[in-house]
Amino acid sequence: MKTADILALSYKTVTSNKLRTGITVAIIAFGIMALIGIITAIQAMNQSIKESFSTLGANAFAIRYKDRNINIGGRRSISAVKKGARPDKTSNVGKKIDYLQAKMFKENFKFPSLIGLQLNGPGNVIVKYGNKETTPEVQIRGGDENFLLINGYTLQAGRNFSRMDVETGRNVCFLGSEIAEKLFPNKPEAALEKIIRIANLPYRVIGLLKPKGSSAFLQMDKVIVTSYNNVRRLPNAGTSYTINVMVDNLTQLEPAIGEATGTLRAIRRLDIKDNENFFIDKSDSLAETFISLLSSISGSAGAIGLITLIGAAIGLMNIMLVAVTERTKEVGLIKALGGTRKSIRNQFLFESIIISLLGALFGIVLGVLVGNAFAMVVGTGFVVPWGWVITGIIICSVVGLAAGLWPAIKASKLDPIVALRYE
Structure with a gap:
């Protein structure tokens, strides 16, 4: 199969299991939301501090x-x-x-x-x-x-x-x-x-x-x-x-x-x-001191986001392993019709990455909204931490790849005859 066909099939599979996909996306989204939301709020606080100490x-x-x-x-x-x-x-x-x-x-x-x-x-x-x-x-x-x-x-x-x-x-x-x-x-x-x-x-x-x-x-x-x-x-x-x-x-x-x-x-x-x-x-020296104190909060935000994403990666891997078991016959049929190990492995990897990126998308949007709600409280302008937005997308891609790799390899190694007989 062509890469475009594998990607379309992976997307169709993900959208067909709405409940399972939704739960996994929510777990990832909350992790990214915590990370982006706190970073956005910290940037708003930094901006407020600089304005405060410009007297x-x-x-x-x-x-x-x-x-x-x-x-x-x-x-x-x-x-x-x-x-x-x-x-x-x-x-x-x-x-x-x-x-x-x-x-x-x-x-x-x-x-x-x-x-x-x-x-x-x-x-x-x-x-x-x-x-x-x-x-x-x-x-x-x-x-x-x-x-x-x-x-x-x-x-x-x-x-x-x-x-x-x-x-x-x-x-x-x-x-x-x-x-x-x-x-x-x-x-x-x-x-x-x-x-x-x-x-x-x-x-x-x-x-x-x-x-x-x-x-x-x-x-x-x-x-x-x-x-x-x-x-x-x-x-x-x-x-x-x-x-x-x-x-x-x-x-x-x-x-x-x-x-x-x-x-x-x-x-x-x-x-x-x-x-x-x-x-x-x-x-500016007072503002710099306050900002340096806030930098420790950035580390805490990263730790919170990382812990949540680790939990999400474990959950995503578990779901993908269940998906491999449920779709054993489907994998056997694809192999019987000439599907290669690579195409099967890529299908499961794409599914995992799609779920992760959906979580990243929702998490980034929610994080920016939550962070800017705080920015409105402190009276600063709209803030978007683009660096952390890009970092969040990369992290979720890596999480999806890591979580889907083992189930994808497991699915690609299934024996087609055994898979077709699987009940």
Whole structure:
């Protein structure tokens, strides 16, 4: 028989046993779905992370004190200490960057750049205006006149902080877009010059922030921004300042980091033998750390998919062996009519591969849909992991070939006379 005839016969045989084929296809499909679905979700999370940590530009960096955790947006997050690094006794890891040190840095750092001081306020506060109020998940952030530019915010309406606002710590603030829409649903711009209550304290709104976008990791539009001098008076506010530095272009970034390190070491009176008791990170370094943590999940996804596919391969081999037994007379008849061992072996191999590829097709479609359902939750675009889609097809082809090889060889070796007498 020609290859096309063998393939057509194999497809007809597969479709004629709908229940058995359907069960086997489902087993394979669930394995591929688990693999593709988790990988798709991880890619969506990676995209969300990169968008979340784009608050500082590529030509900016932040200086924080070296704690076990970095406080990002008021939430405890990833480890700030470099992997494998152990500060010595003189490094004084717990020594925070206080107000005087932050001010001295801003005054003494001579590298051409834009410097902003930041202090995180209490998180999970309630903001009220009249009879409307937000949910208790608003974050207060304190900054200066450079906060908006360095952190990637722009004003939709209103004005920036003045030097007097920052130095006196007046109760003035910017509203994040989600908060403005909650308190002033019909016209967010009406929030300007209104007196709102933040944690039961009155604040005058002087600016409305344009939407920046939120993700599963950072709520960028559920913020209240006031001056750091105002935040330092609030209860449960942060006690260590973050120093943000933005240079003119990317080529100046590394020299600026070196200059900043030397300046802050002098301010914090570190000896030449002491390790830094502060941490400098660029905007993409945090994202890379999160992504590296997610890479371990990819390995778990591969393990889950592999275990499921091994089970599917065993089930497929069992079904093909049963098919050989059931169709012993058919094999004997084909051999009696001149069918060769090769054509019989290929028929059973094609059947096994067709079932595997059907499982791959359904599994890939379901996996992409499940993964992108998660992508919709974290607010990213449609993601298709093409590399893993191709890998899934190859894996299923190999599974089908491996599972069908032994039954195919067994069928091809049947004696035609014995096969025709088989009951």
